[in-house]
Amino acid sequence: MSDLTISIVDGEGVRPTTVEPGTKAWQLFAETPEVVAARIDGELKDLSADLVDGQSVEPVAIDSPDGLDILRHSAAHVMAQAVQELFPAAKLGIGPPITDGFYYDFDVEEPFKPEDLDAIESRMRKIVKEGQKFSRREISDDDAREELSEEPYKLELIGLKSSADGAGIEGAAEGASVEVGDGGLSIYDNLKRDGSLAWKDLCRGPHLPTTKRIPAFKLMRSAAAYWRGDEKNKQLQRIYGTAWPTKEALEEHLHRIEEAQRRDHRRLGTELDLFSFPDEIGSGLPVFHPKGGVIKREMEDYVRRRHIEEGFEYVGTPHVAKEGLFYTSGHLPYYGEGMFPALDLDGQEYRLKAMNCPMHNLIFRSRQRSYRELPLRLFEFGHVYRNEKSGVIHGLTRVRGFAQDDSHSYVTPEQAPDEIRHLLHFVLSLLKDFGLDDFYLELSTRDDTKDKFIGSDEEWAVATQVLSDVATETGLELVPDPGGAAYYGPKISVQARDAIGRSWQMSTIQYDFNMPSADRFNLEYVASDGTRQQPVMIHSAKFGSIERFLGVLVEHYAGAFPPWLAPVQAVGIPVAERHEDYLYTLGQRLKGAGIRFEVDSSDERMQKKIRTAQTQKIPFMLIVGDNDVENDAVSFRYRNGDQENGVPVDEAVTRILEAIASRAQV
Template identity: 80%
Template sequence: MSEIKVVRIHAGEREERVTTAGTRAWELFTDAADSADVVAARVAGELKDLSYPLVDGDQVESVHIASPDGLDILRHSTAHVLAQAVQQVFPDAKLGIGPPITDGFYYDFDVETPFVPEDLARLETAMRKIIKENQRFDRRVTTDADALVELADEPYKVELIGLKGSVGGDGAAEAAEGASAEVGAGELTIYDNVNRKGEVAWSDLCRGPHLPTTKRIPAFKLMRSAAAYWRGDEKNKQLQRIYGTAWPSKGELDAHLHRIEEAERRDHRKLGRELDLFSFPDEIGSGLPVFHPKGGVIKRAMEDYVRERHIAEGFDYVGTPHIAKEGLFYTSGHLPYYGEGMFPALDVDGMEYRLKAMNCPMHNLIFRSRQRSYRELPLRLFEFGSVYRHEKSGVIHGLTRVRGFAQDDSHSYCTPEQAPGEVRHLLDFMLSLLRDFGIDDFYLELSTRDASKDKFIGSDEDWAAATEVLEDVATATGLELVPDPGGAAYYGPKISVQARDAIGRTWQMGTVQYDFNQPSADRFALEYVAADGSRQQPVMIHSAKFGSIERFLGVLVEHYAGAFPPWLAPVQVQGIPIAERHEDYLRDVAGQLRGRGIRVEVDVTDDRMQKKIRNAQLQKVPFMVIAGDDDVEAGAVSFRYRDGRQDNGVPVAEAIERVVAAVASREQV
């Protein structure tokens, strides 16, 4: 065998090695202490199976199972084991697609009867047997013609073969979600699961790579099943999707399942019902929430504070209507580039109007309502603008994905020279607001244009200049900056704040977007008079600090598990009389608290004291003041905290000051 030279890269260290032609990638890492955790190789930037035969000059980097790529490979391999198990248990099942997703995987199947929980238990048993058999994942290159013959009984795979040229290429939008895990624009491959006897136990169309064997799957669980349209298109047949998760160790799987349990406990939809905050009446329509009195209190407290902060930061508060003539949204570019996200036109006196999906066109008209001077810039306009977006029913989710919401929306108009400073001002302001609400773990995402797509408008030069401004400001914050190629709005790049909540989940918060298109002459023709008397076009910077009040409220419910800090709690103090004769005393205490701006209720039900305390705890009230005979005589109360701590004999004046101080400081009690 002839000698070849390759470069081995492992744990960040590079090493030149001489080996023989035909050596497999896995052989380069057998001497590594963590060789059992190496599941694939990256050769010239491309992921390969460990069985890949090396050629002269290859640079081969190990892929660890715990790395992002390693996790994807683990989960995609587990999806294949699931599909094999399904066709063992349900022989008539037809295969769809099975890609890895965040924290797990799914696989779609065409089956006569929807899956039930008992089916998932049977499938897990079958999967464990396949894993124990230590079947080998063998990659096989085939041709379109041969694959069509081999997979003639799999209609969805046959369809994917027909899409092969578009998946992963310029026509990727035409292909199935996750289809790139099955086929690509290059050679067509099938993976065979080979048992210890050397027999093919099962096969699937797939690009790979995969784990070396099924036994390299350490820990998995099937989570649930759901209906899903083939290729994500509701015009296609509805298939059955099974979701699962897989992890490098049982401990990590258990931790993930615990996080899921915690997320379910914090689900804002569930807590919204239990705490009587909001609801979604069918009579109103999907994705259109109504706020009950307690939810309304939280929403108003948020809005009042955010409005005050905006005014203090130099914003002018404005108001605009919910609908406008359709032509306005052609001028802004939203109908041509965002029309699917808007509700259909309304006929008003023979003219077509639209519910607004954004506030910026109307703010542009305010700017344009009179001549502006450079001395006025930056001009900052802000409102809680109600907007309506035609979200598909399948993506609507409580308050975090709705069809009607109020944006804490602002637009800054400034000179190009002022733009970097204004972006910095907006970003600092946004982060400070999030910290005020108790969220202080975040990173930034920079969304840029994909020049190969036609959904973006404007010149290359303008995009480059705008992107540079945002990138420089984002980098200067010292926060982690993650690229998001192709994720920009049609009119300009944006910075998104990605915040982690109390259990580590990431939520997209506000955005800062640089817009050089809407102010242009062929759109709103915005101008200001410069110092030399010339008329110049301003830069427009969009900013929504939370995205929407509704969505942010939903995030806060989950972040705090419904136990809001005192300044946001709908009821800040619950008065609990030990007996009926103590009610008037606590009503007087409650009156004093209200006089200091505190939201307080007195429980005058017939329940016993312990039941009243329990009810207050279930409603997650921050403070309780309890009064009995001794308290009345001493002019005091028993002061109880939400976590169960209690101080007895606290003078009423001191108890009031404790509450007032906690609310004023916005402490996270």
């Protein structure tokens, strides 16, 4: 047989290479141990894959996104093997890689205890040390049923795949696409060094060559999870773990988790008395306490002023509307599961609004519009309600009732690119004012294989191209999000990284050619030639939701807000009770200058009061003793512990006001 010619694609470019027949992918990268898989003609494959003449082969490093998924998927298999070795009656669910880790679901008689996780992790280390080989083999549906006859959940997945006529079952179950791919089935055997079978699982792969290639892992926790994410199904036990290319990377990840726990806005919200979630009100429905209300008001005042400066007009709309309005907008047909059930009022069905745009459209349509009025920009703090599943509600970052700084720009098609530039500049400057300055953009487009999108191919192409062009102009990283668009049009999402590097979806800008159409709201303006034309509608939320943005800020700042946002900007601490009157008099002056000031007149000692102020993360402490009273001064202390004594009161006031005006962190 003649030699094979393949192309190796790597950082050096495309390199044609001649190899012998029967060569496997691993032989191309034997000198590069960080390579754990190969992308052959665009498809991820195990390193054990045989090469064919004319193929393009790209190495996949363990620290690449695909490599990390493969590492974590392999670790999930090792965990499942360890569980079944320790708990032979356990039945297998699914075990996909997820962001920063993996999980596997099990049907077991009793929930896993912490000591069980310790034992499972210990057994995993043994399996890793043995260097078991991940070996893939193709299998028919019938043979798979026979081999896995004692695994009811795997049998269900096989049945779903078969009923789809070989088209795959992606979307049929959370993570199921990891277990069963398009077309035929495959099983991965974990083989011991003598070739005997240690364990097997239904899976499409790929996997690492051997278990020994799993450098660092840790089991994190267990939790209950419904099979395939459906509350009607049986509740299984899910074990979460994490795996990394090096022990150092694992330690860094664990440190980030500790830091994230320290910054958890739910805990800090209670400690700083910002907000709560009373059971009597309901899950996902927060109430803001006075201190949280200060931050919320500052956010609202800021964004209201900025919208007016940016040419928006403030409007207001009700919380409920007749159900028919949301059929006109398309929300009930395409977003109905996210809306609360109908309310019967005087024989008519009403809905709590999940969005403000339908009502803004009615404001636009309330009278004839001229092209001279465009862009017409409408803005409100619209309180909306979304029927989120209980399992996804999370503090302020995923709630059922929230306020949006919601705006809609009505423009001519020719004006759309400039309006999107204007909105994107507005959004980025706003985020920077709140201390977020590390961004990337995500472009969400439609998925042509799904029917949840409306509008013509041409309209989608134009809208997507406009958003893409404007996003590219910013110079920021642009990440594709196929299928993530709203049903009515594509969108740009601004993703901001916080102080510890986590990404949060913040603001969105959406291009909508559907709602203004004759089939929906029939919005029109009179063009310069006297004809009636349809505007383009651009949706934009700068905070996204005030509640979620506030939750992100709590975690970004770890509760230590910059002075302009801090609920209490300065606290007066008397050395002794006789100094309190001086501080109350000083407080009138500070409050007159607009500074949020309190006096700690508790019976605690001075040092305890300082510790309390630091725990409450108050930016400035004004400590007063006898000398300060005599000299009209204070000891000026920052929350980081720095302190200057004998600072004149005028200077202290100026420092605080300058810190507030600059929006700087101290």
